[in-house]
Amino acid sequence: MxxxxxxxxxxxxxxxxxxxxxxxxxxxxxxxxxxxxxxxxxxxDSKQELIVEVAAVLWEQVPAPSLHLPAGEAVVGYTRALRAALVTVPDGADVVALAHAVDPLAVPALNALYGAVARLVPVASDGAAVVELIVHHLLGSVAAAQTRRQAGLVGRCGEGCTCDALFDAGLGVILAGVQAGSAAAWTPATT
The missing domain is CATH 1.10.10.60 (Homeodomain-like)
Structure with missing residues (x-):
């Protein structure tokens, strides 16, 4: 064959x-x-292209964000589902991070996240910044959870807190900031 x-x-x-x-x-x-x-x-054509394809497969079973939910709930639900699909895959965060760096729009799940965030943040540049922040939070959370698992510290992320709860809290902070105002309203000082 x-x-x-x-x-x-x-x-x-x-x-x-x-x-x-x-x-x-x-x-x-x-x-x-x-x-x-x-x-x-x-x-x-290359290992990078293969990694992009692998990243897409890792998330292909995650249902698209619901258009029937309020935008914030859709983003939270979808981001949680992406994290759950990735956290059990060894080095899954690294694979998606590489795919995202090679071509941010090549992974369909990330396109779906952009779409969900666009319902929440209509200004394209702000939406891109919000998606980047969510992706970094998601991948960092997965990498940290996998590191804890390898170290035998499964499930705990601090005093009385689970990794899932900590992830949700971080996502809540991001979305609260989005709802409070435009990302363009604050620009870091240059040195």
């Missing part, structure tokens, strides 16, 4: 879930697929 792009991406996702990003090399992927490393490049 001929190798397909879908097989390459699915196998990369499987390697990531089993071993983490450190073992997701093109050679390892080729070995898993039983092909020469060069065969992978018929289906993806």
């Amino acid at each position: 001929a190798l397909t792009r879908e097989q390459v991406v699915e196998t990369a996702v499987d390697l990531l879930r089993r071993y983490g990003l450190g073992d997701l090399s093109m050679r390892r992927l080729a070995r898993e697929l039983g092909v020469a490393p060069g065969a992978i490049y018929w289906h993806v």
